[in-house]
Amino acid sequence: MSLPSSVSGVRFSTAQSISELRAEIDNLSRQLSTGKKAQSLSEMGNFLSRSIDLRSRLARLSVYDDAISSTNMNIDARTNVIKSISEVSNQVETNSLSPSTTAESTNRTTIKTNVRRQFSQLVDYLNTELNGTYLFGGKQSGSAPVLDANLILDGGGGKAGLAQYITERQAADLGTNNLGRLHVSSTGNVVSFGETVPGSLFGFTLKGVTSQDPSVVAGAPVGTPPQATFSLTSQPVAGSTLTVTLGLPDGTMMDVTLTAAGGAGTNGFAIGTTTAQTASNISSALQNALQSAGKIQLAAASAKSAALDFFKGSATNPPRRVAGPPYDTATNFVAGTSTNTVLWYQGTDDGNDPRNDVVAKISERLSLAFGARANEAGFAETLAGTALMAVTNFSTTDETLARQQFTEMRDRARSIFAQAKTDVTATSVSLINAQTIAKTNSNDQKAEKAIYETALTEGENVPLEQTAVSLTSLQTQLQALYQLTAKLQSLSLANYI
Numbered sequence: 001m002s003l004p005s006s007v008s009g010v011r012f013s014t015a016q017s018i019s020e021l022r023a024e025i026d027n028l029s030r031q032l033s034t035g036k037k038a039q040s041l042s043e044m045g046n047f048l049s050r051s052i053d054l055r056s057r058l059a060r061l062s063v064y065d066d067a068i069s070s071t072n073m074n075i076d077a078r079t080n081v082i083k084s085i086s087e088v089s090n091q092v093e094t095n096s097l098s099p100s101t102t103a104e105s106t107n108r109t110t111i112k113t114n115v116r117r118q119f120s121q122l123v124d125y126l127n128t129e130l131n132g133t134y135l136f137g138g139k140q141s142g143s144a145p146v147l148d149a150n151l152i153l154d155g156g157g158g159k160a161g162l163a164q165y166i167t168e169r170q171a172a173d174l175g176t177n178n179l180g181r182l183h184v185s186s187t188g189n190v191v192s193f194g195e196t197v198p199g200s201l202f203g204f205t206l207k208g209v210t211s212q213d214p215s216v217v218a219g220a221p222v223g224t225p226p227q228a229t230f231s232l233t234s235q236p237v238a239g240s241t242l243t244v245t246l247g248l249p250d251g252t253m254m255d256v257t258l259t260a261a262g263g264a265g266t267n268g269f270a271i272g273t274t275t276a277q278t279a280s281n282i283s284s285a286l287q288n289a290l291q292s293a294g295k296i297q298l299a300a301a302s303a304k305s306a307a308l309d310f311f312k313g314s315a316t317n318p319p320r321r322v323a324g325p326p327y328d329t330a331t332n333f334v335a336g337t338s339t340n341t342v343l344w345y346q347g348t349d350d351g352n353d354p355r356n357d358v359v360a361k362i363s364e365r366l367s368l369a370f371g372a373r374a375n376e377a378g379f380a381e382t383l384a385g386t387a388l389m390a391v392t393n394f395s396t397t398d399e400t401l402a403r404q405q406f407t408e409m410r411d412r413a414r415s416i417f418a419q420a421k422t423d424v425t426a427t428s429v430s431l432i433n434a435q436t437i438a439k440t441n442s443n444d445q446k447a448e449k450a451i452y453e454t455a456l457t458e459g460e461n462v463p464l465e466q467t468a469v470s471l472t473s474l475q476t477q478l479q480a481l482y483q484l485t486a487k488l489q490s491l492s493l494a495n496y497i
Contacts, residue, residue, distance in 0.1 A: 064362050068438050071360045075370050075435040077130045082428045085125050088118050089382050089417060089424070096389060097414050103403040108394060116390040120149040122383055126374040136374040138348025138357035145347030145374045152344045153391050159342045162310050163391040165319070169306035170299050171327040172202040173249055179287060180204035180246075180294045186283035189275040193244070193286060194227030197331055202322075204290070204298065205247035213240035213260065230282060232275040236260040242282065246293070248301035250308075250412065256289045258282060267292075295401060300408040304416065307388045311380040313341070314349040344383075345375040355430060362441050370434045378423030385416035 095101075096111045126136045127144040137145035146152075155161030160168075175181040175196070181203025184193040195206055206226045211218040213236040219229035230242055238261040247253050262268020269285035272278040313319025319341060320333035336343070348357055357371030374380075392409050394402040 060364070064441075067360045068362050068441065071362060071368055071370060071438050072435060074130065074135070074358070075431050075438070077128065078135050078370070078372050079428060079431055079435075081125050081128045081135060082424060082431075085122060085379065085382060086421075086424060086428075088121050088125070089386075089420065092118050092386050092389075093414065093417050097385075097410050097417070099411075099414075101410065103406040103410075105399065105402070108402070108406050112390060112392075115386050116149075116153070119153065119383065119386045119390050122379075122386060123147075123149040123152070126379060134347075136347065136372050136379070138354055138371055138373045140347045141358075143346065145345060147342065147344050147346065152342055153387060155342055159338075159340060160321070160336070161342045161391075162307065162387050165310050165321070165341070166303045166306045166388075166391060168322045168324065168327045169249075169309075170302045172322045172324070172330045173298055173302040174294050174328065175203055176328045178294055179290045180298050182206070182290060184283050184287045184290065186276075186279040189232040189279045191230040191279050191282045191286065192227065193229075193283075194221065194223075195225035198225045200225065201332065202249070202330065204293075206244070207247050207253060208245040210243045210245075211240075212242070213237055216240070216242060218242070230279070232279055235271055235275060235278060238271065244286065248298060249305040250301040251305075252301060254293065254297050256286070256293055258285050258289065295395075296404050296408050299405065300412045303388060303392060303409065304384075304412040307384040308381070308416070311344065311375070311384040311387075313343060314345040314375055315343050316349045318343065345373075345380075347373055347375070349373070349375060355434070362438055366437070366441060368434050368438055370431055372427065372431065376423070376427055378420050378425070378427050381416050381420035381423060385413045385420060388413045388416065 092115055096115050101107065101111070123146050126146045128135050129144075133141045134143065134145055135141075137143070150156075151159075151161060153162050155164055173180060177183070181196050181200050182193060183196050184191070186192070193206075195203075206221045206228055209218040209220060209228045209230070211230065215232060215234040216236050217229075217231040217233065219231060221228045228244070240260045242258045242260075244256045244258075245253060246256060256267065258267045258269055260269060261271050267285055267289040269278070269281040272281055310319050313336065315338065318335040318337060321336040321341060322330045323332045323334045324330045348354075353369070354371050354373040354376055355369040357369075357373070359367050359369045359371075361367045389409065394405045394409075396402070
C-alpha cells in the first residue's frame with residue numbers, strides 16, 4: 001500500500017530543497033575559497049561589460065604610471081646633472097674668479113690648471129648617459145653630444161679649438177697699429193682720431209668725447225667711419241681732463257681719460273710751449289693709452305666675445321671665424337666649417353624648444369616635454385666662462401701688465417657666469433615644473449585608480465564575512481532538512497495509522 005500523496009509531496013519538496021541548498025552551499029564555498037562571485041564570464045551577467053571597461057581603464061592607467069615613473073627618473077637625472085654643473089660653476093667663480101684672488105704668476109698658473117680640470121668635469125656632466133641614452137643631446141640621444149674637452153680647448157687635426165679661435169679674434173680686434181682699429185694724429189692745434197674702417201666689426205668703436213677744459217673743444221664723432229677731434233683754442237689748465245668713450249667687442253664700454261700735466265701712473269700729457277705742441281702731446285698720450293687699453297680691456301673683451309661665439313656654434317649654426325689670415329687687417333667674418341673648426345656640440349640643434357625633444361604621454365589628455373641640450377644658453381655660457389680662463393695667455397715679459405690682463409679677464413669671465421646662472425636656473429625650473437606636473441598627475445591617477453579598483457572589487461568579489469555567515473546558515477538549514485528527510489524515510493503504514 002502506497003503512502004498518501006501528501007507525504008510523497010513532502011518528500012519531493014524536501015529533496016528539491018536539499019538539492020538547491022547543496023548547490024547554493026557549493027557556490028558559497030567556491031566564492032569563499034576564491035573570493036570571486038563568478039567563476040566564468042557567463043556567470044557575471046550584467047556586470048561583464050562594466051568589468052571589461054574597468055579593467056581597460058586600469059590597464060591604461062598602469063601604462064601611464066610606467067610613463068610617469070620613467071619621466072620622473074629621467075627628469076631627476078637631468079636636474080641632478082644641472083645641480084652638479086652649478087656646483088662646479090660656483091667653485092670656479094668662488095675659488096678662481098673671486099675679486100680677492102691674487103694675480104701673481106704662480107696663482108695664475110694654478111688657476112689655469114684648475115679651471116681646465118673643471119672644464120673637463122663640465123663636459124663629462126653634459127655627456128651623462130642613462131640606460132644608453134645621453135641626457136643632453138636632444139633627439140640625438142645615442143651618442144655623446146659634447147666632444148672631448150682637450151679637443152675643444154686646443155683643437156686638433158687641422159681644426160681650430162677655442163685657444164686659436166680667441167687668438168685670431170684678438171689679433172683682428174687689436175689691428176696692425178695696436179690701436180684697436182683706430183687712428184690718432186695731430187695737425188696744428190687739432191687732434192684727430194677715429195675708426196679706420198666703415199662699419200668695422202673689429203676693435204674699438206668710437207662712442208663719444210668730452211673735455212673738462214673750456215680751452216679744449218671736443219668734437220663729437222661724426223661721419224662714416226666716425227671721426228672726432230680735440231681742438232685747442234688756448235693752453236689747457238693743469239689737472240683738467242679729456243675723455244674718449246669707446247665701445248668694446250663684448251658690448252661693454254670704457255673711458256680713456258687723459259690728464260693735462262698728469263702725474264706718474266696716469267694717462268698724462270705735457271702742456272707744451274704752444275698749443276700745437278700740446279696737441280701733439282695729447283696725440284701721443286692718446287696713442288699710448290689706446291695701446292695699453294688694447295692689451296688689457298680690448299684683449300679681454302675680445303676673448304670674452306670670441307668664447308661666447310665659439311660656444312654658440314654647432315654643426316647647424318657654425319661659429320664665426322675671422323676672415324684671414326692675415327687677421328690683423330681682416331674686415332669680416334666667415335662661417336667656420338667642420339673641417340677647420342672644432343664644432344663642440346654634436347646634438348640636436350634645429351631651432352625648436354629643447355624640451356620638445358623628449359615627450360612622454362602621461363595621461364589621456366596630457367603629454368609632458370622634458371628634453372635638454374648641452375648647447376642651451378646657460379650650459380654654453382658656463383663652458384665659455386670656464387674655458388676663457390683655461391686658455392688665456394698673459395704677458396710673459398711684463399709682470400705688471402700680466403696682472404692687469406688677468407684681473408680684466410677674470411672680471412669678464414665673472415660677467416659670463418652671472419648670466420649663466422640666470423639661464424641655467426631657467427632650464428632647471430622648466431624641468432622641475434614638468435616634474436611637478438607629472439607628480440600631480442600621478443596623484444590624480446592614483447585616486448582614479450582607487451575608484452576603479454573599488455568598483456571592480458564590489459562587482460566581482462564577495463564580502464567574505466557575509467558569505468561565511470550565509471554559508472553557515474545554509475549548512476544549518478541543510479542539516480535540518482536531512483533530519484526531516486530521515487524521519488520521512490522511517491514512516492511506515494503502522495506509524496501512519
